[in-house]
Amino acid sequence: MSSSNAAAVLQRAAELRSTLSGQFRDETVKSIYAEAERIAGRASHHAGTARYDFDQRIDRIVTSPIFGLPIMALLLAIVFWLTVAGANVPSAMLASGFFWFEDQAAAVFTNAGAPWWLTGFIWHGVFRGLAWVVSVMLPPMMIFFPLFTMLEDLGYLPRVAFNLDFLFSRAGAHGKQALTMAMGFGCNAAGIISTRVIDSPRERLVAILTNNFVPCNGRFPTLILLATIFVGPLVSGAVASIAAAGTVVGVVLIGVVVTLAVSWMLSRTVLKGQASAFTLELPPYRRPGILRILYTSIIDRTLFVLWRAVLTAAPAGAVIWLLANIFVGDVSLARHISNALNPLGHAIGLDGVILLAYIIAIPANEIVVPTLLMVYLGTGMMTDDVSLEEIKRLLVTEHGWTLLTAVNLMLFSLLHNPCATTIITMYKETLSLKWTVVGTLLPLSLAFLVTFIVASIW
Amino acid sequence: MSAHDCGSCSINAELARMGVSLDKVDRVIALAGNPNTGKSTLFNALTGLKQHTGNWPGKTVTRAEGAFAFDHVRYKLVDLPGTYSLLSASHDEEIARDFLLFGHPDTTIVVVDATAIERNLNLVLQVLEITSRVVIAVNLMDEAKRKNIEVDVRSLSRDLGVPAVGITARTGNGIHALLEAVAGVSSGSVHTEPLRIKGTPEFQRAISELGPLIESLAPGVPNARWIAIRLLDGDAEVEQALSSGRLVELVASQQETAQRSSAKISLQGTQ
Numbered sequence: 001m002s003s004s005n006a007a008a009v010l011q012r013a014a015e016l017r018s019t020l021s022g023q024f025r026d027e028t029v030k031s032i033y034a035e036a037e038r039i040a041g042r043a044s045h046h047a048g049t050a051r052y053d054f055d056q057r058i059d060r061i062v063t064s065p066i067f068g069l070p071i072m073a074l075l076l077a078i079v080f081w082l083t084v085a086g087a088n089v090p091s092a093m094l095a096s097g098f099f100w101f102e103d104q105a106a107a108v109f110t111n112a113g114a115p116w117w118l119t120g121f122i123w124h125g126v127f128r129g130l131a132w133v134v135s136v137m138l139p140p141m142m143i144f145f146p147l148f149t150m151l152e153d154l155g156y157l158p159r160v161a162f163n164l165d166f167l168f169s170r171a172g173a174h175g176k177q178a179l180t181m182a183m184g185f186g187c188n189a190a191g192i193i194s195t196r197v198i199d200s201p202r203e204r205l206v207a208i209l210t211n212n213f214v215p216c217n218g219r220f221p222t223l224i225l226l227a228t229i230f231v232g233p234l235v236s237g238a239v240a241s242i243a244a245a246g247t248v249v250g251v252v253l254i255g256v257v258v259t260l261a262v263s264w265m266l267s268r269t270v271l272k273g274q275a276s277a278f279t280l281e282l283p284p285y286r287r288p289g290i291l292r293i294l295y296t297s298i299i300d301r302t303l304f305v306l307w308r309a310v311l312t313a314a315p316a317g318a319v320i321w322l323l324a325n326i327f328v329g330d331v332s333l334a335r336h337i338s339n340a341l342n343p344l345g346h347a348i349g350l351d352g353v354i355l356l357a358y359i360i361a362i363p364a365n366e367i368v369v370p371t372l373l374m375v376y377l378g379t380g381m382m383t384d385d386v387s388l389e390e391i392k393r394l395l396v397t398e399h400g401w402t403l404l405t406a407v408n409l410m411l412f413s414l415l416h417n418p419c420a421t422t423i424i425t426m427y428k429e430t431l432s433l434k435w436t437v438v439g440t441l442l443p444l445s446l447a448f449l450v451t452f453i454v455a456s457i458w
Numbered sequence: 459m460s461a462h463d464c465g466s467c468s469i470n471a472e473l474a475r476m477g478v479s480l481d482k483v484d485r486v487i488a489l490a491g492n493p494n495t496g497k498s499t500l501f502n503a504l505t506g507l508k509q510h511t512g513n514w515p516g517k518t519v520t521r522a523e524g525a526f527a528f529d530h531v532r533y534k535l536v537d538l539p540g541t542y543s544l545l546s547a548s549h550d551e552e553i554a555r556d557f558l559l560f561g562h563p564d565t566t567i568v569v570v571d572a573t574a575i576e577r578n579l580n581l582v583l584q585v586l587e588i589t590s591r592v593v594i595a596v597n598l599m600d601e602a603k604r605k606n607i608e609v610d611v612r613s614l615s616r617d618l619g620v621p622a623v624g625i626t627a628r629t630g631n632g633i634h635a636l637l638e639a640v641a642g643v644s645s646g647s648v649h650t651e652p653l654r655i656k657g658t659p660e661f662q663r664a665i666s667e668l669g670p671l672i673e674s675l676a677p678g679v680p681n682a683r684w685i686a687i688r689l690l691d692g693d694a695e696v697e698q699a700l701s702s703g704r705l706v707e708l709v710a711s712q713q714e715t716a717q718r719s720s721a722k723i724s725l726q727g728t729q
Contacts, residue, residue, distance in 0.1 A: 006701045009671045013689035013697075016664035020690065028691070031655060032583055040576035043614040046607050199548045283494070 055285055059159065063282075068163040073249060075156070079147045081245035084224055087139040094138065098131035121321055129317020130310055132370030137221045138306060144220065145297035148185070153288035157182050162282065164256075171260045172267025174203035177210075181259060184214040185252075188418055189425040191216075196429075202273045206263050208426060209439045212418040213259040215252065218365035222413050223248050225369055229392045230406035247410075255414050262442070308421075312364040319360055320374045334375050348448055349408035349455030351399070358412075363420045368413065404458045408451040415447035473637060475506035476525035476532070483525055483534040485644045488557055490585055491569030492578050493540035496597045498522075500569055500627040501537050504637075521553075528637045533644075536563070542577075544584045558588045559680060560708045564644040565591045567636070572602035572609045572624065586618065586652035588684050593639045594622035599632065619651035655687075664690055676706045 062071050102123050109119040151157065160182055165175035176198050184191030191211040198204040215223060227247040232240035267273060323334035331339075334356065338345075341352035357372035373391065376399055395401040417440050418426070427436040491497040505524025522537040538557055539550035558566060568585050570578040575596070585592055596611050615622035621639040625632030642648030656662065668686035673679055685705070688696040699705040 005675055006703070009668070009675055010689070010697055010701060012671060013668055013686075016668060017690050017692060019660050019664065020658070028655060028657070031657075032580065035653070035655075036576050036579035036583060039614065039617040040579055042610070042617060044572070044575045044602075044607055044609045 058285065059282055062156075062159050063162050068159075072160060072163055073253065075151065076252060077245050077249045079144065079151070080224070080248045081242060082147060083140050083144045083220075084228055084244045084248070085241040086143045087224070088228065090139040091135055094135035095131070098135055099128075102127055102131060117325070120325060121318065125321025126314050126317045128374060129313040129320065129367070129370065132317075132373065133310060133313040133367055134306065136225065136370055137366060138302070140221050140224055141217065141302045141306065142298070144217070145302050146293055149293045149297040150288050153293055155283050155285050158282050167260055168263065171264040172273065173206045173210075173260075173263040174198045174200065177203070177207040177259075177263070180207050180211060181214050181256070184211045184216060186217060188212050188214075188216045188422040192422065192425045192429055200273075202267075202271050205430065205435060206266050206271055208429060209266060209435065209442065210259045210262045212422065212439070212443045213262065213415065214255045215414055216365065218419065219368075219413050220248075221366070222369050223251055223410055225391075226406045226410050227251075229395075230401075230403055233392075234403075251410050251414055254411070258415065258446070262446070308364060308366075313367045313370065316360050316363070316367050316371055317374065320371060323356075324375065338375065347455065348412070348451035349404045349458065350412065350451065351405075353399070354405075354409060354412075358416065361419075362417075365413070365419045404455065408454055411454065412447050412451050415443055415450055417441070417444040417447075472529050473504070473633070474527040475504065476527055483532045485531060485564040486534045486536065486561070487640060487644065488536050488538055488561065488563035488566040489569065490538045490554060490558070490566055490581065491540060491595075491597075492542055492571065492581055495540070495569045495571040495578065496627045497537065497540055497569045500567075500595060500597060500625070500633075501535060503627050503630055503633060505535055529641055531641065531645075533640075536561070542581060544581070544588070555588070556708075558585060559684070562680060563589070563591070565593055565640050567593050567595050567640065569595045569597050569627075572596045572598045573605055573607055575609065575614070582618065583653065583655075586620070587654055587687065588681050590620075590650050590652045591643050592618075592620040592650065592652060593636065593643055594618060594620060595627075595636050596622055596624045597627050599624045600626045600629070617653065619653050621648060621650070654683075661690070672700075675700070676709045679705070679709050 061067055105127070106119050106123040109123065110116075157179065161175060161178035164178035164181075168175050168177050177195075179197065180191050180195045182191075183194040188211050191214075192208050195204050195207040195211070198207055224244070227244040228241070231247040232244040235243045320334070323337065324332050326333045328336060334353075338352035338356045341355040345351040345353075345355045353375050354372055356375060357368050360371050361368045373394070376394060395405075417423075423436060423440055426439045427433070430436060430439075489497055489501055501522065501524060504526045506526075524535050524537075526533055526535065536557065538554040541548070541551045541554050544551055544555040544558070557563070566585060566589055568582050570582060582592075582594060594611075594614060596609055596614065599609065602609050609624060611622045611624045621643060623632055623636040623639050625636050627633070639648065643650060657665075665683060665686050668689060669682040672682040672685050672689075679685065685696060685700070689700070696705075699708075
């Protein structure tokens, strides 16, 4: 078949197209919809009211342009508030239990004549790392995950995507990115895998590169802890936990704004293009299955995340203990490194120990706070009392933390580079070293930039 | 085949699920529909739980095939990806559209959600533009009843010009009537007159002029009218397929595999 022939047909088609009115395409689409409406009107009749209407009435409120976003923020706030208010007591109980055990075990070792470095390495290093992770993370996860899974099960997440769609399309990104972002609240690596639902490679890449800007479960405990210790006490007792929850919501909203801003920037520069249209179905609301929620949130999520944290916390605990107990001159290695990092840390409102904690915590963001506490404790006095008051006293009076430190640490935690698992996932999904590097360094430099600006204008 | 209303007799009297025995099938049936309309439930009800799954050529989209026999005729059922439309550029829509255009299904069953007919009709009308051998399966009739929605399948059938059958795939209700309609349309004993966009007189003139040109360019092309409409719409992908000669290749490769064996029906995507 000669291609000149095909060219002639195309030529003729173009000529014929010009004989049609300019709105030919719109008119065709309109006539299809009008036809569909007419036929459907004749073929189906709605007799009386039913659940159908009930669903629609709820949707009209939760996806309304006015109430949609505030309701979303409120639901999020309630979830965080329940998490903050509920997790404190069990966390403290777990911690004191673990540390009592640490002392007993260490005493047994010492009495049995074990060398001090063995006792220290196993009990004050590895075990303490584990104890911190479990007691800091387990209670909030046990509360947060079932609540989040319940929202998911109810069918609320597609409504979130619906509410956020107009923002994402204005940022040149795919509306389904709202869904992959929501997955990122669970785990950024899972969020990145979930971007497979986005067809366009350009929009998928935007979604992958920006997924890190919503805090994952590993980072929520950090945010919740800091908000509880530093922001809560700013107001009087009764509303302290509400203020703390509000702060976490605020951080999450900043994350969403940064996601949109970076998506916008990417799709105006290196990933130019238009947002593509898509159809989003709002499934009927379903009564959540309580047993299934408990199963998925406790087995699939809580234990999964906790296990991963434990696997990385044990070696991290060991590393920290070694850093704190190997002396060069009369100063420990940890002190050497954190001193070297101090100028950089102070420039962004943090300190060298925090940066060191972030370096040690690259395998898993879960262990940032435990790590930095261990470095502080390891280099200073040992303490068994791990109540929130004690943590605050340690941070504020001994290590000079201020509200700025807490705010910047929350911002840094929100924006900094993704954890090792997420970086590996990014590479697997893009198969591109370049985009993996971009996806790692872009958040990191943004974290430095934002915290530097905040520290400068504070 | 009897024409009596068989609401109560066992469907197994005539339906035999054949799972993965895809050899020597007589007719090919495509299964299209929006996502979440119970397409897979119908697929399983017809073919049994065993199915042959692979990927569509060059795509990471799962392709499921199964077989069943009805009234001594063997059918192969090809499950198309669930889509809302056949126009935009997602992989799923491209696969569904290419199979309807070049896979030469003897009948296409479009599964429609009885509780959301209007939304589902968008796809139905687009399928009718491509092929006239269509049976509408109005699924989830039980759910519609629970939601107090009355569905008049005869009105639907009259308006669309193809058979429409109300079914509940989950319970098997209405499947026998559906298969009778499929048998009728695929054998040609039931005549269909699908509803198609008429458009303005200029539009009709343009279509009637372009159609024969396309047919002479690619002899045996299954639906020159649809391609003409896409060209008038300025569909870059169709223009490209025409000028690169890929359209001609698709038609030719289709004719080679017209034997209805279980050999994979060649669908070359754009990638």
